[in-house]
Amino acid sequence: MATATLEPDVDQSALFEFLLRIGDNALILGHRVSEWCGHAPALEEDIALANTALDLIGQTQLWLGLAGEVEGEGRSADNLAYLRDGFEFRNILLVERPNGDYGKTLMRQFLFDAWHYLLLKALKGSAEKRIADIAEKTFKEVSYHLNRSRDLVIRLGDGSAESHRRMQEALDDLWPYTGEMFVGDTIDAALAGAGIIPAPQSLKIGWDEIVADALSESTLVKPADGYMHKGGRRGVHTEHLGYILSELQFLQRAYPGAVW
């Protein structure tokens, strides 16, 4: 595992950056979803959401663990999760959106899962073996996440008048945060050129299909593509991330080095 199978010309700092991006998405969304633990509308939903959160946090360990290895400065996944400041986080803004009501949490999950699914599917064929291995492992979990969030979005969208209204509101509210998933920069271009990741834009057609399909079944109306918020992938976040980190990192900040 430890030997890199990288093309020599691939910039390690670009690879590190990509691993932070994918790892931070899992970490921040995992934390957000875990906020429901003990509060979901039904016991079964509570357990299912906690499972999703645990899956995502498990994936974080793999991605950030590899990030630390690639960086080569001795930072572990825990170091990266607990000891970085907000501007060093590389997650997209969508995953730091507040949970809102249960419908909104599920809508966010669905919009993310559809993308996450396509991304991991493509990463299974990455030229960097360590990335392909993690993708292989996590793809199954994420396929289930997508099944579940898609199913619930359809049920609630095509449910009662009240659930339909709430799901449409959630969709309209979250839509401007979906554009960031498909905007590439020079880091993406370098890694995509080396066959390590798919170009972000290339996932858009598949995502549009999955989303359009579910929305039509759910009787929800796809919002028009207007202004899209972005910045998370280069460390420019909304105020919500600070609150998440203050809770997530509290223990290690207050008691440095504390262990169970």
Added chain:
Amino acid sequence: MSSEWPLWEVFIRGQHGLNHRHVGSLHAPDAEMAVNNARDVYTRRNEGVSIWVVKSSEITASAPSEKGPLFEPSNSKVYRHPTFFDIPDEVGHM
């Protein structure tokens, strides 16, 4: 909210070739979600290869008051309890 959902009994087959075993129950609005919920509640640790769910209300149970007639065998009819055969060693444990 969960009190509005019907109760389902969950049966899981642990390995190919074994019977489905009752593992517990849960609430869900319909069969498809009951299977999903069963996956999340009961099979997170490789417990199963197959899930059955059935609405609890569809199960007909024997009444505890019928315990005697149903389950207490007539001990005087010794031929019902084949305990007096010699089992050859090759057969092993029965």
